[in-house]
Amino acid sequence: MPELMRRLEMTSLTARVALGVAVLLVIGGVIVSIAAFAYGREAARSAFDRLLLGAASDIASAITVQDGKPVIELPVSAFELLAFAPDDRIGYRIIGPDGTTLTGYEEIALPENRRDLRDGYFDGAFFGEPGRYAIVSRRFAERTLNGTIRVIVGQTMLARNSMAYDITRKALYVLAVSGLAMILLAVVVVRSVLTPLERIAGSLSARDPHDLTPMDTAVPRETAVMINALNGFMARLDRQMNSMRHLISDTAHQLRTPVAALRAQADLFSDEVDLSRKEKIVERIQTRSAGLGRLLDQMLSQALVIHRGDSARRERVDLRDIALDVFEEGDHAVLNPEMDVVLDIGENPVEVLADAPSLKEALKNLLSNALKHGRAPVRIGASLNDGKAVIWVEDAGEGPDRQTLDELGSRFNRGGLARQASSGLGLAIAHSVAVSFDGELVLEPTDREQFRAALLFEVAPARTA
Amino acid sequence: MMTMTPSLRILLAGILVLLNCGPAAAQEMVADFGPEDAGQVLVLRSTTDIAIFEPVVETFLQTRPTVRLRYEQWGSNELYRLSRRDCHSNQPGADIVISSAVHQMVQLVNEACASSYRSRLTEELPGALRWRNELWGITREPAVMVYNRDLVPQGDIPQTRFDLLDLLRPSDTRYAGRVATYDIEESGLGYLFAFADAQEASTFGALQESFGRTRAISTCCSADIIRGVAEGQYLIAYNVLGSYAQGYQQQDERIGIVLPSDYTLVLSRALMIPKEARQKPLAEAFLDFLLSPEGTLALRTALLISPLLEAEDGNEGESLSSTALRPIGLSPALMVALDGLTRETFLRRWRATFPGP
Numbered sequence: 001m002p003e004l005m006r007r008l009e010m011t012s013l014t015a016r017v018a019l020g021v022a023v024l025l026v027i028g029g030v031i032v033s034i035a036a037f038a039y040g041r042e043a044a045r046s047a048f049d050r051l052l053l054g055a056a057s058d059i060a061s062a063i064t065v066q067d068g069k070p071v072i073e074l075p076v077s078a079f080e081l082l083a084f085a086p087d088d089r090i091g092y093r094i095i096g097p098d099g100t101t102l103t104g105y106e107e108i109a110l111p112e113n114r115r116d117l118r119d120g121y122f123d124g125a126f127f128g129e130p131g132r133y134a135i136v137s138r139r140f141a142e143r144t145l146n147g148t149i150r151v152i153v154g155q156t157m158l159a160r161n162s163m164a165y166d167i168t169r170k171a172l173y174v175l176a177v178s179g180l181a182m183i184l185l186a187v188v189v190v191r192s193v194l195t196p197l198e199r200i201a202g203s204l205s206a207r208d209p210h211d212l213t214p215m216d217t218a219v220p221r222e223t224a225v226m227i228n229a230l231n232g233f234m235a236r237l238d239r240q241m242n243s244m245r246h247l248i249s250d251t252a253h254q255l256r257t258p259v260a261a262l263r264a265q266a267d268l269f270s271d272e273v274d275l276s277r278k279e280k281i282v283e284r285i286q287t288r289s290a291g292l293g294r295l296l297d298q299m300l301s302q303a304l305v306i307h308r309g310d311s312a313r314r315e316r317v318d319l320r321d322i323a324l325d326v327f328e329e330g331d332h333a334v335l336n337p338e339m340d341v342v343l344d345i346g347e348n349p350v351e352v353l354a355d356a357p358s359l360k361e362a363l364k365n366l367l368s369n370a371l372k373h374g375r376a377p378v379r380i381g382a383s384l385n386d387g388k389a390v391i392w393v394e395d396a397g398e399g400p401d402r403q404t405l406d407e408l409g410s411r412f413n414r415g416g417l418a419r420q421a422s423s424g425l426g427l428a429i430a431h432s433v434a435v436s437f438d439g440e441l442v443l444e445p446t447d448r449e450q451f452r453a454a455l456l457f458e459v460a461p462a463r464t465a
Numbered sequence: 466m467m468t469m470t471p472s473l474r475i476l477l478a479g480i481l482v483l484l485n486c487g488p489a490a491a492q493e494m495v496a497d498f499g500p501e502d503a504g505q506v507l508v509l510r511s512t513t514d515i516a517i518f519e520p521v522v523e524t525f526l527q528t529r530p531t532v533r534l535r536y537e538q539w540g541s542n543e544l545y546r547l548s549r550r551d552c553h554s555n556q557p558g559a560d561i562v563i564s565s566a567v568h569q570m571v572q573l574v575n576e577a578c579a580s581s582y583r584s585r586l587t588e589e590l591p592g593a594l595r596w597r598n599e600l601w602g603i604t605r606e607p608a609v610m611v612y613n614r615d616l617v618p619q620g621d622i623p624q625t626r627f628d629l630l631d632l633l634r635p636s637d638t639r640y641a642g643r644v645a646t647y648d649i650e651e652s653g654l655g656y657l658f659a660f661a662d663a664q665e666a667s668t669f670g671a672l673q674e675s676f677g678r679t680r681a682i683s684t685c686c687s688a689d690i691i692r693g694v695a696e697g698q699y700l701i702a703y704n705v706l707g708s709y710a711q712g713y714q715q716q717d718e719r720i721g722i723v724l725p726s727d728y729t730l731v732l733s734r735a736l737m738i739p740k741e742a743r744q745k746p747l748a749e750a751f752l753d754f755l756l757s758p759e760g761t762l763a764l765r766t767a768l769l770i771s772p773l774l775e776a777e778d779g780n781e782g783e784s785l786s787s788t789a790l791r792p793i794g795l796s797p798a799l800m801v802a803l804d805g806l807t808r809e810t811f812l813r814r815w816r817a818t819f820p821g822p
Contacts, residue, residue, distance in 0.1 A: 072806040079798035103806040127577035
């Protein structure tokens with residue numbers, strides 16, 4: 001069964017349409033055939049019933065009364081009328097007022113269930129063949145004969161049946177022709193429906209492998225869904241490719257200077273003979289390599305953020321947990337033990353839809369910026385402000401001057417994030433995270449003479465029960 | 466095989482004529498053809514005289530050495546009653562029934578007494594000579610007027626029914642009491658012809674009236690009437706079966722034959738295969754034989770397909786336009802002829818015309 005389902009899913013659209021049309025044609029054909037046959041029978045029945053009635057009336061009107069006895073000379077015209085059904089046998093019976101058969105076949109039985117037999121038709125048998133009969137009554141009110149004489153005329157059904165089959169057959173011809181027309185139409189429709197798909201496939205396969213520009217969306221609405229999804233996918237791919245490209249070039253650029261400096265120091269060290277100066281050089285090498293280590297950390301975390309921003313699944317994250325985690329990891333105590341860091345979180349959850357490691361990385365970078373450039377006390381925390389979820393770092397300094405802030409902002413907007421000092425890289429990471437999760441990075445002085453770096457996000461929708 | 470010399474045939478015909486009248490309960494004559502020890506016996510019941518049909522049967526048997534054919538000759542009314550009784554009691558009787566009283570045959574077919582058969586040859590028959598694929602017309606025999614060549618002057622020979630009416634009209638006509646026709650109460654064929662006449666034209670009413678006024682003779686049987694004309698007992702016979710008349714004429718030059726040119730009824734003897742027939746395939750073979758060129762030729766030789774109906778025949782001035790030929794078609798309309806009340810009404814009128822001897 002799963003095999004069958006799988007095969008069904010892989011069935012081509014053409015085959016599906018063909019199957020649908022075939023089923024439609026078969027069911028429709030059967031229904032129309034039955035209807036045509038029913039109609040044919042009805043038409044034949046009414047046509048030949050009238051012949052019967054005509055013949056019976058003809059015979060009834062030929063009855064006369066002579067000497068108190070009904071006298072009949074069967075009109076040949078009545079039988080010629082019946083001979084319109086050339087191969088059918090004819091039965092007739094004329095019943096007198098007293099119920100005796102005056103002439104004709106006594107074998108013809110009147111229907112029993114009708115007591116007061118009126119004029120009309122009934123089905124019966126005639127010498128073993130099914131037959132159809134008409135009854136016509138004629139009343140006589142003579143001095144010598146008073147009563148009703150009934151004339152029954154019947155016929156076998158060969159002509160009726162052949163007429164019914166004939167009508168059915170003609171209807172089936174029409175049906176076959178229209179079925180053929182439907183199949184042709186279906187072929188045309190399927191081809192025209194599948195053309196856009198073929199065009200899309202064609203343009204995709206003809207594409208340059210590096211071309212990730214969006215595809216033309218001037219396609220039928222149904223296929224536009226697919227094109228839009230494809231375009232979205234390609235845009236993400238494009239973003240990631242760009243990020244990687246930038247990361248690689250940034251990394252190369254940023255590593256070149258410190259590594260060159262290190263080598264220079266190392267060269268100096270090997271050339272130096274004075275021990276005290278050698279010591280100084282070692283000291284310098286140590287600071288340099290520590291800085292290089294930090295730079296590497298940051299670059300890796302940026303790579304991580306960029307990667308996760310596009311690929312990680314968004315989860316419900318409480319920003320207070322992020323602040324708490326960063327606070328408790330206590331990197332700041334190692335790096336800048338002289339600075340006081342205060343955690344400031346409330347009781348209400350501050351939930352957003354985002355990726356916890358990315359957020360943590362961003363917050364860490366903001367914190368380390370504050371520790372490096374700001375003044376104690378430094379506070380980190382998470383809160384709800386004006387309907388936005390905010391995670392922030394504050395310090396008591398003035399922060400960068402207005403001009404630097406403006407420059408930073410424009411740089412972020414240009415996307416050239418990382419070509420600057422490590423503080424810029426930290427902000428760049430925070431900015432990337434903010435953008436990845438539809439938030440923003442705000443750097444501004446607070447009204448309490450403090451500088452705040454904050455990430456603002458949309459609050460996650462309330463959890464449904 | 467049974468062979469007959471022409472003189473024997475005439476003798477036999479004479480015997481038949483004697484036996485032909487009267488309500489015979491049994492068959493009038495039986496003849497067996499073919500070898501005594503034949504494996505198959507085909508029973509044929511017919512109203513046709515054995516002598517006339519014999520050559521046809523002989524031709525049929527020529528190619529079938531293992532078949533024996535028993536030919537029973539019946540009067541039409543007896544044949545009808547017998548066939549009907551066999552049919553309704555589901556008793557096997559004849560394998561083939563051939564009757565000149567086609568209305569009775571139509572009635573039998575109508576009562577589901579016949580079995581159906583189709584072949585290329587039966588399909589070739591015109592629609593009027595075939596009904597339900599159960600009844601087939603195998604002969605073409607006109608109803609003719611016969612006159613005595615010696616006693617009827619050339620100018621008096623009636624070419625139409627109107628001529629006959631004119632002959633009978635004068636009160637002192639010499640044809641009074643000397644015109645003969647069938648007694649339709651006795652002869653099924655006579656009744657059929659009279660009935661067809663009544664359907665065909667109003668002339669028949671006038672003719673009947675004239676017959677009555679001039680005390681025409683109604684008597685039985687073709688051969689009887691024709692012989693009467695030849696011998697001068699009657700001067701003119703009306704509605705005589707052309708095949709018998711022509712057959713008689715070949716032996717006896719004293720009679721002349723006229724096909725009425727106003728219209729001539731053409732009878733096709735009807736053949737049916739009863740549904741209880743024991744030798745159906747053989748019966749069907751016989752039917753196909755009768756319809757085949759070979760059988761048609763045999764029937765033509767026996768005068769059952771009348772040469773009179775063909776333009777090139779020897780009789781002077783007898784060729785008719787085809788519109789004057791009125792075949793009595795095999796259709797259920799013929800059932801009217803057999804209807805009891807209708808027949809009674811018809812016969813009552815007939816009796817009023819012929820008060821009887």
